[in-house]
Amino acid sequence: MATKSLKKLGNDLAQSNKQLEILSNGIFKNGELPTFKDKISKTSQFPIKAKKLEILQINVGYMCNQVCDHCHVDAGPDRKEIMTRDTMRQCLEVIKNSGAHTLDLTGGAPEMNPDFRWFVEEAAKVGITDFIVRSNLTIIRANKKYYDLPEFFKKHNVHVVSSMPHWTRGKTDKQRGDGVFDKSIKALQELNAVGYGMPGSDLRLDLVYNPSGAFLPGDQAAMEKDFKKALMDDFGIEFHNLFAITNLPIARFLDYLIASENYEDYMYSLVEAYNPTAVENVMCTNTLSISWDGYLFDCDFNQMLELPVNSKSRHISEFNEELLEGRNIVISQHCYGCTAGAGSSCQGVVA
Amino acid sequence: MSKPYYDAADLRKFGKITEWNEELGTKFFDYYGKVFEEGALTAREKSLIALAVAHTEQCPYCIDAYTKDTLQRGVTKEQMMEAIHVGAAIKSGATLVHGVQMMNKVNKLDG
Numbered sequence: 001m002a003t004k005s006l007k008k009l010g011n012d013l014a015q016s017n018k019q020l021e022i023l024s025n026g027i028f029k030n031g032e033l034p035t036f037k038d039k040i041s042k043t044s045q046f047p048i049k050a051k052k053l054e055i056l057q058i059n060v061g062y063m064c065n066q067v068c069d070h071c072h073v074d075a076g077p078d079r080k081e082i083m084t085r086d087t088m089r090q091c092l093e094v095i096k097n098s099g100a101h102t103l104d105l106t107g108g109a110p111e112m113n114p115d116f117r118w119f120v121e122e123a124a125k126v127g128i129t130d131f132i133v134r135s136n137l138t139i140i141r142a143n144k145k146y147y148d149l150p151e152f153f154k155k156h157n158v159h160v161v162s163s164m165p166h167w168t169r170g171k172t173d174k175q176r177g178d179g180v181f182d183k184s185i186k187a188l189q190e191l192n193a194v195g196y197g198m199p200g201s202d203l204r205l206d207l208v209y210n211p212s213g214a215f216l217p218g219d220q221a222a223m224e225k226d227f228k229k230a231l232m233d234d235f236g237i238e239f240h241n242l243f244a245i246t247n248l249p250i251a252r253f254l255d256y257l258i259a260s261e262n263y264e265d266y267m268y269s270l271v272e273a274y275n276p277t278a279v280e281n282v283m284c285t286n287t288l289s290i291s292w293d294g295y296l297f298d299c300d301f302n303q304m305l306e307l308p309v310n311s312k313s314r315h316i317s318e319f320n321e322e323l324l325e326g327r328n329i330v331i332s333q334h335c336y337g338c339t340a341g342a343g344s345s346c347q348g349v350v351a
Numbered sequence: 352m353s354k355p356y357y358d359a360a361d362l363r364k365f366g367k368i369t370e371w372n373e374e375l376g377t378k379f380f381d382y383y384g385k386v387f388e389e390g391a392l393t394a395r396e397k398s399l400i401a402l403a404v405a406h407t408e409q410c411p412y413c414i415d416a417y418t419k420d421t422l423q424r425g426v427t428k429e430q431m432m433e434a435i436h437v438g439a440a441i442k443s444g445a446t447l448v449h450g451v452q453m454m455n456k457v458n459k460l461d462g
Contacts, residue, residue, distance in 0.1 A: 168427055211423065218424040222395060226425050268363060 002067045005076040006252060013255045014074060016306040022254065023333040027264055033271050036335045043276040047328040048285065050298070053321060055287040057104040057300060057346065058083070058091055060113040062292065065142045068163075068176045070210070070253040072304055075108045083292040088119045090294060090316045096126045098321050104132040104287070104346065106300060109139045111146060124156050131158040134208075134346075137187040138180055150187075150194045159204040160196060161243070161346075162188075165212055167230035175212045188237045197239040205238075208348075210245045214262035216269055216340055217244035220349045243348030246270075248301050248337035270336040278343025281350035284329045290316055298329045300346075305334070362412045395424045402431060403438035 006014040013019055027033045040046045062079035064071075095103065103123055110116055110133055120131060133153065140149045153160055164184060165175045172181040188205075191197060197205030207227065211217050224242035231237040247253045249266060257263040284298040288309075294316040297303040307330045313320040343350035369376030387397050398420045405413030421431055 166425065166427075171427065209425075213422065215419050215422050219394070222389075222393070223425055226395075272363075 002069055002076075002252065004067065005062075005074045005078055006255060007074055008076070008078040011255065013251065013258075016304065019250050019254055020305055020307075020332060022258070022263075023249065027267060028333055033267060036331050036333050039271070039274055039336075040276075040279055040331075040339075043279070045276060045279045048279065048282065048331065050288075050325055050327045050329060051285045052325060053098060053100050053286065053288055055102040055104050055283075056091070056095065056098070056100045056290060057106060057287050058290045059106050059292055059300060059303060060088075060108070060110045060116060060119070062108045063112050064108040064136065065112065065139055066109070066136055066177055066180065068252075070175065070212075070247050070256060072248055072251045072253060072301060073108065074251045074304070079108065081292045082113055083115075083294075085115045085118065087292070087294045087316065088115060088122070090319075091119075091290060092122055092126055094316060094319045095123060095128055098319070100288075101128075102130040102132060103128050104134070106134040106346075109136050110134065111139050111149060117152060120152075120156050120158065129157065131156060132161055133158050135160055135162050136176075137162045137164070137184040138176075140187040140190060141183045150191050150196065153191075154194050154196070154203060157202065159206070160191060161206050161208060163210070164188075164207040164227070165210060167227050167234070171212050185235050185237065188231070188239070189235065192236075192238055197237075199238065204240055206241045206243060207239050208243045208245055210247050214257055214260065214266045216246055216273060217344070220244040220342065241348070243346075244342075244344070245346070245348065246337045246340055246344035248334045250301055250334050251304055267333070267336070270340045273340035274336065275339055275341060275343060275351055278339040278341075278351040281343065281345075282329075282335075282338045283345035283347070283350070284338075287346070288324065296324070301334055301337075302330055305332070307332070357411050359411075359415060362415060365412070395421075395426065398424055399426060399430065399434045403434040406435050407438040407442050 028035050037046055040048065061082035062073055062075045063077065063082060064075035064079070065077060067076040105116075105120075107113070113119075123131070140146050162184075163176070164172070166172050169181040172184065173179065188197070191205055194203070195201050196203040209217060209223055209227070217223070220242060223244055227242050228239070231239070249257055249263070254263075257266050287299065289297040289300045289303050291297065291303050296309045296311070296314055296316065296319070297307065298309055308314050309324065309327060310330050311324050311327045313323045338344050366380070369380070387394060387401075398417060401413070402417040402421050405417050418431070
């Protein structure tokens with residue numbers, strides 16, 4: 001189980017250029033596997049172009065109370081990158097003036113940003129009604145000051161999306177740390193208690209499943225059925241939907257793939273499962289990712305790889321919706337993760 | 352340098368068997384795909400059966416394939432091991448039940 005970020009450990013893979021080098025060399029350079037660009041070109045889907053902006057996904061900081069094995073953010077308690085109130089104000093300006101209807105807050109643990117609540121309250125004032133918070137659940141139980149988060153979420157009708165790798169303690173704790181399962185269960189029960197996730201409730205509670213190792217997620221609907229049955233039978237927990245998300249080969253998951261000698265097989269699995277239909281609906285076509293320091297990216301993964309948007313408008317301070325719409329999405333081999341099987345996005349399958 | 356009979360990378364080439372007999376190969380893969388679809392049994396149940404049979408058949412390719420497949424379907428390692436024991440129990444049972452034949456023969460010959 002990891003306790004420190006790759007960055008803190010001084011691991012080479014904490015550098016985005018090292019990750020991109022690995023993803024471009026080896027089996028992709030020698031032609032054993034086609035590059036993502038070649039693959040989508042075959043079905044005349046290159047370049048992928050951004051459509052109308054619908055979702056602003058804001059990464060308010062990489063600090064987290066957990067150090068999960070496969071975190072693509074390389075988040076942890078030792079990460080100090082945190083969005084300031086000034087950058088949040090710039091985001092609010094953009095929200096007011098853009099066509100985006102959804103504000104999707106992620107991290108790290110977004111709730112750990114000291115201005116998290118202020119930001120949600122201010123965004124509500126300027127008319128945002130569709131909030132998503134990607135909560136790791138355990139944060140709700142991590143410290144007294146977070147105990148009232150379920151009430152806070154409810155007040156602003158925040159859509160809570162939470163990671164839950166498995167319905168058993170063993171598999172969950174192996175991936176996310178000792179004690180995570182019990183705390184997550186307690187947090188889910190507290191969310192249920194204020195009305196989250198209940199059948200027919202407007203208070204949306206969805207869970208995210210991502211595999212615990214070098215394999216792809218199974219069928220989302222079948223997994224949802226299994227999760228619902230087990231969480232209800234064992235703990236009386238209700239939730240709305242399960243999003244099955246594929247692990248992308250970057251950051252800590254890439255480090256794991258290489259160390260466990262699974263990298264090549266995993267890339268083969270992703271390429272073999274390539275689904276051109278999924279390409280049509282990849283999330284980068286309607287979502288913009290904003291980093292803690294205000295830079296713009298096609299997705300949270302490109303943010304971690306430091307691949308900026310292909311546009312003159314590169315920072316929240318120079319946001320220009322017209323310039324950004326229709327831009328060519330920046331791609332590399334990690335993109336195979338979003339187009340495998342039924343596809344994968346922050347809202348689950350796309351095909 | 353020794354060359355093993357089995358190479359894990361050969362599993363990826365399984366589809367190539369159609370190249371030397373397209374009709375039969377294609378029929379086989381169509382059938383295979385159909386068998387594992389969700390039916391009266393769930394795809395997950397079928398995958399666990401396949402995992403157990405992969406072991407009784409001692410097919411290394413099948414073991415690789417269905418270990419991964421069951422993991423993808425959220426099956427736990429405890430469930431996987433139990434499934435294999437089911438296969439092993441049938442295997443050993445099939446051996447031991449022939450003991451009755453041996454006993455019959457002994458009784459007949461050495462009455």
